[in-house]
Amino acid sequence: MLQILRKLFSAHKNIMKHLRISAHPAAVAYSMTTLGSSMMNSIFSFYYVKLFLNKYRISEAAFHQSQVVYMIWNALNDPLFGYLQDNSNIQCCSLRRLSILYGAPFYSLAFLLTWFPWRDYAPEDWLSGVHLVVTLCAFDGMLTFVLLAQCALFAEISEHHHNRVRLIKYNQVASLLGSSSVLLCGLVSNNMDNFAAFQGFCFLVAVLGCICMVYTGLHSEGRFDRKYSDTDSQQPALSLSSVITMTWQIISNRDFQLFVVMNFFQVFMLAFCNNFAMIFVDHLIPADVLPSLAKSFMYGAGFICPQLLVLSSQNLLHVFGYYRLILMTFYVEAAAAALMLLLGPNHHYCLALFITANMILVQSAFSLFGLPLADIIDADLEKYKRSSPLSSMVFGTNALFTKPGQSLAPMLVVAILNQYGYEDIKDGKVTEPSAVNALHNIMFYLICIVPMCVTAVQVIAWKPFSIRNSHTTDSKYTEG
Numbered sequence: 001m002l003q004i005l006r007k008l009f010s011a012h013k014n015i016m017k018h019l020r021i022s023a024h025p026a027a028v029a030y031s032m033t034t035l036g037s038s039m040m041n042s043i044f045s046f047y048y049v050k051l052f053l054n055k056y057r058i059s060e061a062a063f064h065q066s067q068v069v070y071m072i073w074n075a076l077n078d079p080l081f082g083y084l085q086d087n088s089n090i091q092c093c094s095l096r097r098l099s100i101l102y103g104a105p106f107y108s109l110a111f112l113l114t115w116f117p118w119r120d121y122a123p124e125d126w127l128s129g130v131h132l133v134v135t136l137c138a139f140d141g142m143l144t145f146v147l148l149a150q151c152a153l154f155a156e157i158s159e160h161h162h163n164r165v166r167l168i169k170y171n172q173v174a175s176l177l178g179s180s181s182v183l184l185c186g187l188v189s190n191n192m193d194n195f196a197a198f199q200g201f202c203f204l205v206a207v208l209g210c211i212c213m214v215y216t217g218l219h220s221e222g223r224f225d226r227k228y229s230d231t232d233s234q235q236p237a238l239s240l241s242s243v244i245t246m247t248w249q250i251i252s253n254r255d256f257q258l259f260v261v262m263n264f265f266q267v268f269m270l271a272f273c274n275n276f277a278m279i280f281v282d283h284l285i286p287a288d289v290l291p292s293l294a295k296s297f298m299y300g301a302g303f304i305c306p307q308l309l310v311l312s313s314q315n316l317l318h319v320f321g322y323y324r325l326i327l328m329t330f331y332v333e334a335a336a337a338a339l340m341l342l343l344g345p346n347h348h349y350c351l352a353l354f355i356t357a358n359m360i361l362v363q364s365a366f367s368l369f370g371l372p373l374a375d376i377i378d379a380d381l382e383k384y385k386r387s388s389p390l391s392s393m394v395f396g397t398n399a400l401f402t403k404p405g406q407s408l409a410p411m412l413v414v415a416i417l418n419q420y421g422y423e424d425i426k427d428g429k430v431t432e433p434s435a436v437n438a439l440h441n442i443m444f445y446l447i448c449i450v451p452m453c454v455t456a457v458q459v460i461a462w463k464p465f466s467i468r469n470s471h472t473t474d475s476k477y478t479e480g
Contacts, residue, residue, distance in 0.1 A: 026157055027167050029220035031174035033100055033150045036212030037143070038178030039205045040111045042303050044139060045274040046182050047192060048114055049410055052132050053279075054426060055195070056121045060418050062129030064411055070136040071407035075400050077144050082396020083243060085149060099149035101217020107142035108210040114139065115202045144399070146213060152391035153220060154370050164374060165317055168310065172367060176307035181205055183300025191278070191292055191299075246390060249380065250397050254466070256376050259369075260401045261461040265454045266366050268405035272450060273359045275410050277302060280443050281355060289348045298352060302359035309364045322371040323468040327459065329365040333358060334455040341448040345440065351447075358451060373398060375467045416442065 052058045058066075085099060114135045121128045154167060185205075189198035250256060281295060290298070316325060340354045373394060381389045414422075420439045424430040 024166060024170065025219065027170040029216050030150070030153055030157060030167055031170040032212045032219075033146065033216040034171045035174035035178045036104070036209035037107070037147060037150075038175045039181040039212075040108070040209045041143070042179045042182045043185055043202060043205060044111060044114060045271070046278065046299065046303070047185075048135070049275040049414075050278055051114070051192070052128065053414070055192075056117060056128040056131070057123040057125070058121075058128045058132060059124035060414065060423060062124070062126065063132070063414060066129055066132040066136060067407040067411045069133050070140065071404045073137045074140050074403040074406060077141055078148065078396040078399030078403060079247070079393070080396070081145050081148050082392040082394075082399075085152065085392040096149040096153045097217050097220045100146050100213055100220070103142055103146040103149070104210045104213035104217060107139075107146050107213065108206040110135075110138040110142045111209070112203065112206050115199050148392050148395055148399075150216070151370065151373070151395040154374060154391075157220075164371060165314065168317075168368070168370065169314055172307040172310045175367070176304055176311070179303035179307060180300060182303045183296060186296030186299055187293075191296055193292075246393060247397060249384060250390065250394055253376060253380065254464075255372075255379070256394075256398070258461050258465045259372055259376065260398055262458045262465075263369060263398065264402045264405050265458050265461075266362065266369070266405075267402045268409050269362045269451065269454050270366055271406045271409035272413065273302070273355075273362050276413055276446075277355055277359060280447060281352065283440055283443055284345060284447075285348045285352055290352055298356050302356050303363070305356075305360045306363035306367060309360060310367050317368075321468060322368045323462075323465060326365050326368055327462055329361050330455040330459050330462070333361050333451050334459075336361075337448045337451040337455075341445075341452075345444040351444075355447065358447075372465070372467065379467065413446065416446065 052063065085096070113131075118127055118131055154164070157167065185198065185201050186192075188201045189195070192198050278295075278299065281290070281298070285295075313325065336354060336357060340350065343350055345351060377389050377391050377394050380386070380394065417423075417439065420442045421430050421435050422439055425436060425439055430436075
């Protein structure tokens with residue numbers, strides 16, 4: 001473990017040294033928040049469901065109640081923080097870099113809340129339900145506050161397509177490094193079997209993540225930062241009617257509506273893959289076919305390879321644009337799921353490959369979603385002749401409709417699995433082969449049928465999207 005930690009620290013020092021001499025300091029500063037957040041987010045999304053279901057042994061009712069509270073908070077905090085960051089007179093809210101700088105320590109502390117139980121939980125302990133509610137709300141609240149500011153920076157650092165593609169390139173490098181935390185965590189903790197090592201690794205990740213985000217807070221700057229700073233003292237607070245009008249203008253945008261529908265199902269799929277990949281693999285692929293070490297690399301590949309795929313497709317982005325590439329991933333996902341369904345659950349290596357590939361495709365497409373949202377922000381700025389873009393409000397309003405997918409996925413899947421005895425089987429209360437086979441069958445059908453149905457809806461929603469050729473236009477207005 002010590003050798004792995006030394007290598008991680010050494011790699012971090014080398015990265016920081018390289019970043020200081022980079023030719024694109026704005027892109028580096030922007031991507032450091034991605035590096036810190038992806039280290040924490042990858043571990044959180046991958047492990048928290050299994051931790052609370054299998055180790056803390058939370059009841060199904062408490063799990064669902066926690067997810068409902070989380071769904072409501074998750075939807076409301078994005079437009080709330082979006083309004084504050086676009087319209088507040090307080091610089092720690094209105095200046096993107098300061099939102100990241102001051103939010104980073106609280107973000108890291110919220111991440112650590114998950115991994116340290118408040119006592120030795122008995123099965124179906126009420127306190128484990130409270131722990132999950134607090135964990136989800138605190139982590140998502142700080143994640144939203146910090147990453148909403150970073151999303152706004154994406155649109156505000158530059159309005160040129162080639163500069164935004166460069167930001168995505170740096171972002172994917174940072175995400176690639178950050179996502180390796182899942183692989184390293186699996187190796188250090190034997191896929192969470194060594195819980196003390198798992199906790200120690202999470203503490204290290206929280207510290208490194210905070211340092212990375214503070215770097216962004218100290219060195220990043222958007223095109224409109226000076227304007228926010230100069231006008232903060234005399235800028236009047238917006239009336240409720242103005243806020244409602246601006247929100248309606250955003251929601252009434254046809255392209256925004258299409259994007260939101262497509263993005264909702266992508267968020268659902270992302271939660272489905274990240275939260276349940278480990279549970280599905282543990283049940284469907286025997287240990288003698290895929291040992292623990294191989295599973296660690298498989299899980300790591302699901303988080304690392306999406307960034308490699310996006311980085312390798314930079315030329316395709318310039319030539320074909322994000323619209324066609326995103327559409328193509330939907331077709332590939334559906335075809336792969338149909339093929340796996342035809343092969344059946346007994347082709348274990350094919351199943352492992354399919355689960356990994358599906359994680360990669362879903363995350364790869366999701367990594368490009370900043371581009372259509374940035375184009376929607378540009379179109380809104382130009383259409384309504386605004387003095388500055390409503391970046392945070394657009395991202396926050398998008399999240400209002402899409403974030404519930406993060407809660408709906410685990411709620412629906414856990415409810416379906418428990419209908420087939422998952423709660424009793426995982427605790428060893430039921431061992432009959434027929435019950436276990438029924439559970440494994442429903443797991444396999446979920447793995448195949450959910451992607452097929454979701455991508456069908458996404459194709460229908462995404463095809464009419466009209467902003468398809470921003471990659472061919474260098475500039476729509478003069479950058480100031």
